[in-house]
Amino acid sequence: MDISTYMEKNGHEGLSFFRDAHSGLKAVMAIHDTTLGPAMGPPKIASYASEDDAVLEALRFSYNHTYKNAMADLPFGGGRIIVMGDSAHAKTEALVRSLGRFIESMCGRYVITGGGSGFNDDDTELLLQETRHIIGLPVHHGGSGDSGIMAGYGVYHGLKACALEVFGTDALAGKTIAISGLGKVGSALAENVLKEGASLIVSDVRKPALTKWKERYGALIVDPGEIFDVQCDILSPCSVSNFLNHRNIKRLKCKIVGGAANNQLADQQKDAEALQQRGILLAPEFVINAGGIINFYAEIGGYKPELARSKTENIHTVLSSVFSKAKLEKITPVEAAYALAKEKIDQASGLRGVNQGMSRHRPADGMRS
Template identity: 45%
Template sequence: MEIMKYMEKYDYEQLVICQDKESGLKAFICIHDTTLGPALGGLRMWTYDSEEAAIEDALRLARGMTYKNAAAGLNLGGGKTVIMGDPRKDKNEAMFRALGRFIQGLNGRYITAEDVGTTVEDMDIIHEETDYVTGISTAFGSSGNPSPVTAYGVYKGMKAAAKVAFGSDSLEGKTIAVQGVGNVAYALCEYLHKEGANLILTDINEAALDRAVKAFDAKAVAPNEIYGVECDIFSPCALGAIINDDTIPQLKAKVIAGSANNQLKDERHGDIIHEKGIVYAPDYVINAGGVINVADELMGYNRERAMKKVEGLYDNLMKIFAISEKEGIPTYKAADHLAEQRINALKNTRSTFLKNPKSLISNR
């Protein structure tokens, strides 16, 4: 991977390499775009195969956050942090405090939050070193774990996609294949089960899968079987790039709607599923509930206000589906247009974000 060429192609602003020998920290902070405001994006911890794989993930995720925040109507840019390591055994206090100092050194250009492999407790440790962190414990006047709110947004967005595909937004009786049963997906399954959907689940974590199957009276399948099951809706809620040349021919669903980031391996895969008549809820739009929730902390967290904004994802997706139909373009392009129009409208009036955003962060 030629990192600088990739960054130039998609106009990234900054990539920060973070290393702390004593704690074992090996991390990458990526800031994609700060036209709309400071870059906000979560902290992922994962067992990457290589440094290049970690950097590529950080770059892809940061750019996705730029579009997510813009499409959600937030005055925030896009960024992301990834830590190389096993979240089940490699975490320690010194690691997160070291990362907190790196984030503090960016002076507010980047604000972090919880993501795959990290928790509210991890954010609390980072908060010992920096104010530029959201999703910390409610004891600090924060919103706490964003996963249930993300799940609620995905649930509302899935109903919007169902409305387009089936003529009704009811999910009762629909068969929904959920890939992954982590924090967000488990909470999503609670909503789906309550409405009367039939669930088919998979996860590489067998204990987590067993727990979800028992809780929701669901059927379990092997990870590589989830793509080809008979279902109405396929809900990717694990890692990205799972809509690709290998998986698309297997899909039997009429709708793709899930919480995973960067679901399309390449843009052309969005074109292919559009041509096949599959209704795709663009990932960074449908999974924006979490970032909407933590962004509310910057104004002094109000849960009622945050949840009302998250409910608006239904209407936001309906707008994107309408643009797609009117212009005859895939939904991922319709979402991109919506985000890019907002960014470009402000590009000429705002330069690279430098102002210290402490005034945006509520007193804790």
């Protein structure tokens, strides 16, 4: 695997490996672009088949996070830190504290967020004891608490923008929305669309999580593998990465795809084109799912809920501008969103055109061995 070539082609600034023998910490940190500000991103702890898989995920995530921050007008670049290990067994107080010390050693070049995949509020408390460079704090530390609520609220407003583009109205009443994944963000999204009078189809690998949606709200429950075949107006991926690929895209019976999951497409460029060819509107995930990081940003200097809410509602306007550019230039919404974000980054740096090896408003390349 030629990591340096991949990083140069996609504009990454740094890749760091951390190891602590005492705690067992083994982590990789990717920093994409810091033109707008320090790299910011959540941690993740998971087992990987190979170290290369963890590196690729960190690089891909940090790339999209740069553009997510740019599209949300936030003063951060893109970053990601991945801890390689099983969260149920490898994650100890010593490991989390060690991670915090490594973040602190970056001297502010990387800002970690509370929460993250495999991390909880207790871990945030531990990180806070070791580093100053952290946002996304519990309420009793002056933070905003659960960012999933605002993230779901943002996806809701993003879907309204999609509906306006496809149906001529942003009203979701009477629309059927299929949500894959009812974690914190998926549940918050579901609550918002139900208030507006939408019908729900839901899927989650955790069966108990589905019960209340059927009993209280009459949602139709389907198995995770069947969500691609349901007749619906909107499909909202709020669970795993690589949710859509060239095989299951052919099965879709929806007009819109937009959700909270990161890296929803197995191949961003080809799969975005495949959706467009089928007449399915795609909301780029790094635009529609920005509510969580907006909520984090609103903590700086003391949490300001009105700011978080207004900037999150603006996702509607931002997505509409993405769709307008895509139609005008006859490109996919993903390409349009990258182009708009790149313009913001170039403006901030005082440069135009290609910058730091970043290519012309396109998804990051896949890594090949």
